[in-house]
Amino acid sequence: MNYENWLKNILDRHSAIPVTIERDWIRVTVSPNLLPELVGALTHDWIFAGIVPENDPGIQAVRLLYVFYAQHGPWVGIEVSNHDQSVPTVSALLFAADWQEREMEDLFDVHFEGHPQLGDFVLHDDHWPEGTAPMRRHSWEIHPKATEPQDLSMPRIVEAPGSFVMPVGPVYSGTAESIQFHLETVGEEIVFAHIRPFYKYRAVEKILEGQEPSVALLIAERIDGLTAFAHSLALAQALETLADTPVPPRAKLLRVFWAEFERIRSHIHVLAGILESTGLSVPANLMQALEENLLQVSGVSAGHRYLFGLNKLGGLSRDWSHAEIQTIVHQLGTVVQQSQRISDALAFDNSFLDRLESVGVLNRDLAISHGLVGPVARASGVNRDLRAWQEYAAYDQITFGIPVQSEGDGYARFRQLCQEIDQSYGIIQQIPPLLSPETPMASGVRITETGTAFGYVESPSGAIICGVSVNGQGMIERSRVVTPGLVNWHAFPQAVRHFAFQDFPIILATFGLSVADLDR
């Protein structure tokens, strides 16, 4: 990785660019016209993490950080030094920035010059007219700005005779989450799918402002209940970096333990969803019973079925004896074995394979251009995993391989989930011997200095990147959570193109996407 060369190159060419070393990242401050050049130079070797807003202490306005990280390398935040709220778009160079720019435009009223589709995204324009920009200031007052009435219908691409749009949602089948799809078709085949998300927008990042860290963790875990532990861990790690407090080794290891526990439960949940979508009700029910089994284990051992309240700033909120840990590992082993028995049998079930193989294909190029994360990316041949690339918590003490598939179809995603369950169980088995007894489970954390830091976690569904700035009183000033949902939903329409309507729910299930995670 030649990140040093990159930095040197840039500095050689533009000697006036200020570079500052922050707590755990490098800040590069550029004027807006240089942004595309810098981003373009980064796109090949670096991973785009997201756009993070930050308060400019000088003039009390918002400025944007384009955050990148390198494999086993440092984090870089490109700060755009401009206060007239206009920035050239980078989504042509870096397609992964597309939705992030649309979000920033809606929430902060930053105009991205050259972006083809801005407006009506996070804030639905029938409730909040354009220019409302609720996140821009440190206030709860929302001032709608009067705008011209506009056409709020979704764009249409297909112009063939007989083409029509089939709307699905926001309220649709069973216990599905609220989201709307506009499926463009000429009959049986989905020619293009548009997504209209953010029906569930709760403005988590806004309510995090001004919160104390202990309450902020409670809010973060309710971003997505099914991956709650990963969300609170990301925020906790960012705040611990800001406080410059090390977490006790025992707590670090047990955080890995519960993070992997959550991964197994979440993957079994997705597997049950895939089986349900393919209409195989016996294995679907068996799988769901295994999920319930793990929820009960969490309830008994961690006090909450979804691990809410387990993470605490500086560590974990409870401790377990050696025997208790062994019992959990044993119970987990039984569940993993049973889920494996089901998935092994499915590999020979033609009615199942026919519905997944070569369905919902997302090739490696698309996966890279959309910056996909998590099992979905790894099923398309992109070997990307924060646990190995940016070893947080205690992952540096553990040996594990990262399974990768190459096909990128529904069956590859299914196999990926099964293999990751095995991998997670392997990680969990390594933890009990490493645990040193009689160490505190949490260190006292007090944030006294202002600043911005990043917390990053490989959640069950992919990378969570949490950028947080705090004020001198230790309260959160600004926060931004880039969730795997935000990244992976962006690519979902590409996977359903040219497949039939009956494949749609199956492809959706294999992605294992959470709407709550996207909408926040």
Place this chain on the structure above:
Amino acid sequence: MLWFREGLYQSLKTLTPQEEFSPSPGLTPGRPAPTAMEDAALGAICPTHALQEQERLVEIDYARCIQCHFCHQRTPGMNWEAGYHWAEMKSPGLPAPFRHSLQVRVIDAGDCGACLNEIHQLASPVYSLHRFGISFTPAPRDADVLMVTGPVTVSIKEALEEAFGAVPEPKRVMAIGTCALSGGIFASSFAVAGPVDQVIPVDIEIPGCPPPPLAILDGCRLIMGVRSKYPIKEG
């Protein structure tokens, strides 16, 4: 594989009346219970302001409590109670014909996913809600009960009102989870239109963050008029 046979080989997974009668901590997380104590600092402890002190007795507004354990983990701490009979009726249950059949439409009004998954778990073999004649329906027109989860966001409000309008009489609305009852931890958000009862009339409230499947099942049986406090008889 012959899945049918595989299913038969499995041991019975459904909860027995005994297991339901004395649920393990895995089945229900419990919640704080009214505690006799005097502590001026207690009010500031609760992130959702659910605690009220009255004559040396600290009571809990369960519509606000998110079971974060903050008041339980400190010393002196609040008592913690097990159980799951949390549902509270605001209006009478459904008439007698509904004792054996209940069609439920679930509406996600900004849920974090936990309440929704607990509802989804009801269909798993462990709770097997079908044995009581309860089933989920995709169409509000076929529904008798609307289960609403989440704090009701501004964007979903209209869809919720429309769905409520489409459900035929007699109908009941079940608000599930602390967010649906008071907004919970999201109450202060500008993107939240308010708890469910500010949008559509609520007939039964089930607090909890999230309420465990047993509490939701208990609410259904309350609406159907077949709840019994002690071991249930099947069939």
